Amino acid sequence: MIKTCDVLVIGGGPAGLAAAISAHKEGARVVLVEREARLGGILKQCIHDGFGLVRFNEKLSGPEYAERFIDEFRELGIESKLLTFVTSLERIPEGFKATLVSRDGVEVYETKTVILATGCRERTSKQVFIHGTRPAGIFTAGTAQHFTNLLGQLPTKRCVILGSGDIGLIMARRLTLEGAEVVGVYEVKPTPSGLTRNIHQCLNDYNIPLHLSHTVTRVFGQDRLTAVEIAEVDDHMKPISGTEEIIDCDALILSVGLIPENEIAETLDVQIDPRTKGPICDAHLMTTVPGIFSCGNALHVNDLVDYVSESGETAGKYAAHFAIGTDRVPVEIHPNENILYIVPQRIDLSEDNHETVVYFRSKEVFEKATFRIVADGKTLFEKRYTFLKPPEMEKVVVDFASFNIRANTAIRAEVEVEGQ
Amino acid sequence: MSTIVCITCPRGCTINVEQVNGEWQVTGNSCKKGKEFAINEMTAPKRTICSTVKTTFADAPVLPCRVSADIPKDKIFDVMKEINKVVVSKPLDRGDVIIKDVLGLGVDVIATSNLLTQI
Numbered sequence: 001m002i003k004t005c006d007v008l009v010i011g012g013g014p015a016g017l018a019a020a021i022s023a024h025k026e027g028a029r030v031v032l033v034e035r036e037a038r039l040g041g042i043l044k045q046c047i048h049d050g051f052g053l054v055r056f057n058e059k060l061s062g063p064e065y066a067e068r069f070i071d072e073f074r075e076l077g078i079e080s081k082l083l084t085f086v087t088s089l090e091r092i093p094e095g096f097k098a099t100l101v102s103r104d105g106v107e108v109y110e111t112k113t114v115i116l117a118t119g120c121r122e123r124t125s126k127q128v129f130i131h132g133t134r135p136a137g138i139f140t141a142g143t144a145q146h147f148t149n150l151l152g153q154l155p156t157k158r159c160v161i162l163g164s165g166d167i168g169l170i171m172a173r174r175l176t177l178e179g180a181e182v183v184g185v186y187e188v189k190p191t192p193s194g195l196t197r198n199i200h201q202c203l204n205d206y207n208i209p210l211h212l213s214h215t216v217t218r219v220f221g222q223d224r225l226t227a228v229e230i231a232e233v234d235d236h237m238k239p240i241s242g243t244e245e246i247i248d249c250d251a252l253i254l255s256v257g258l259i260p261e262n263e264i265a266e267t268l269d270v271q272i273d274p275r276t277k278g279p280i281c282d283a284h285l286m287t288t289v290p291g292i293f294s295c296g297n298a299l300h301v302n303d304l305v306d307y308v309s310e311s312g313e314t315a316g317k318y319a320a321h322f323a324i325g326t327d328r329v330p331v332e333i334h335p336n337e338n339i340l341y342i343v344p345q346r347i348d349l350s351e352d353n354h355e356t357v358v359y360f361r362s363k364e365v366f367e368k369a370t371f372r373i374v375a376d377g378k379t380l381f382e383k384r385y386t387f388l389k390p391p392e393m394e395k396v397v398v399d400f401a402s403f404n405i406r407a408n409t410a411i412r413a414e415v416e417v418e419g420q
Numbered sequence: 421m422s423t424i425v426c427i428t429c430p431r432g433c434t435i436n437v438e439q440v441n442g443e444w445q446v447t448g449n450s451c452k453k454g455k456e457f458a459i460n461e462m463t464a465p466k467r468t469i470c471s472t473v474k475t476t477f478a479d480a481p482v483l484p485c486r487v488s489a490d491i492p493k494d495k496i497f498d499v500m501k502e503i504n505k506v507v508v509s510k511p512l513d514r515g516d517v518i519i520k521d522v523l524g525l526g527v528d529v530i531a532t533s534n535l536l537t538q539i
Contacts, residue, residue: 038538047484047532048470053429061470063484063533067514149472152482177471177500196432200425205467205493304430392430 013041015296016117018312026320040066054306120297137225141167156251168255173202275341276300284318338415353400362388466490
């Protein structure tokens with residue numbers, strides 16, 4: 001039997017939960033699909049605090065933050081399907097046909113819209129070129145976090161962390177608290193990738209050294225990792241001969257970046273932005289395929305979960321509206337060379353654009369910079385920053401309706417740096 | 421003068437703090453919490469710690485927990501030792517107390533998930 005709904009949400013993490021709740025509140029019939037046994041996504045294992053400062057003005061741990069949404073989701077009686085995979089998504093005249101597989105077998109849903117809230121994946125050792133054998137003991141930071149915080153198993157006694165992403169920094173502290181020795185965090189770039197506060201509260205507080213412009217060049221060990229070779233790198237991130245150092249350790253933990261997960265999106269020919277590695281979206285977070293929406297870390301990698309929830313709410317609301325139906329008029333926003341990326345990449349003139357939430361990251365660390373949105377030469381929005389740092393996502397609210405934007409209007413997003 | 425990074429919120433302000441005639445002078449902070457943090461950092465630094473406690477439940481071998489309020493920084497490892505002694509055998513709910521008044525610091529260790537009530 002084919003079941004129907006208005007909005008099918010794929011993913012039960014913070015983005016999917018917020019999207020499902022918001023679509024439900026707009027009157028849509030919502031079904032949420034989650035592959036794991038419990039809702040909450042990656043927040044289940046993020047037991048550290050600092051979540052929800054923007055949204056709730058409270059310092060919550062990951063599970064506490066997630067459970068606020070899960071409680072509301074359950075109170076509203078929204079349907080969820082756990083331990084369920086989406087095996088295919090196809091376009092049909094009425095919208096989309098989703099094939100789901102669970103312990104109940106195969107089920108088919110016909111839905112008017114789909115929200116992709118599939119999160120992101122960690123870059124693995126296969127995606128970072130390291131010489132040597134392939135012993136056990138090389139984990140991503142998220143895997144080490146899963147072992148420690150969900151399974152209660154310490155995966156290392158003495159480790160090296162490669163990459164200064166936030167999860168790596170958080171795990172440096174976590175493993176130290178549990179009695180493991182973290183020899184150091186090594187970052188190939190000359191600047192750290194994680195938030196400044198995490199450098200301080202996770203590394204400096206525990207006297208864990210951070211070595212910038214350093215990388216792991218080789219790993220040693222047959223069954224289990226026994227040592228790694230570290231080297232300093234030059235301006236082009238190439239190891240400098242003669243700077244090698246061997247460090248004994250039983251684990252190498254990688255915190256070398258996150259990539260939005262869009263496998264399902266690609267099967268539907270959703271256009272992907274090479275900058276964000278997520279779908280190109282309008283301000284209502286609809287992708288280039290009408291009826292398909294994206295939010296959270298599947299859209300772009302966020303620095304704070306508060307923004308993940310916010311984008312989920314936007315996608316949920318407009319997916320519900322779309323189920324009723326409007327004609328869209330997309331206009332592109334073109335970022336300049338100082339911007340790493342901007343989300344949304346386009347706005348839809350058929351919707352209300354008075355208070356459009358815009359996220360961006362700068363390409364490099366800039367001092368004294370101005371962010372501007374310019375439409376046909378007229379400045380719609382301007383904000384000055386003392387500092388812009390790529391690890392720290394910026395959020396602004398832009399009134400695109402203050403200018404008579406037409407389908408052929410050239411909209412530019414600029415970061416202008418003083419003295420550049 | 422000392423330069424510190426505020427960890428109160430993700431903004432991570434760089435704050436300068438120095439004592440002039442017995443008064444703390446704080447610059448570089450963007451809010452009241454930053455000033456408070458800077459002075460605490462110079463006099464009695466405090467931190468929140470989050471960890472897990474063992475359980476007797478096979479489907480959830482550990483339960484996330486944290487201290488109910490900040491504790492002195494130099495007590496972190498002592499509190500960790502207390503947390504690692506505990507084995508939870510009851511289905512505690514989120515917010516329930518796991519260790520009352522840990523080490524007499526006036527702070528409880530509380531559960532941060534309702535996961536044991538769901539299995």
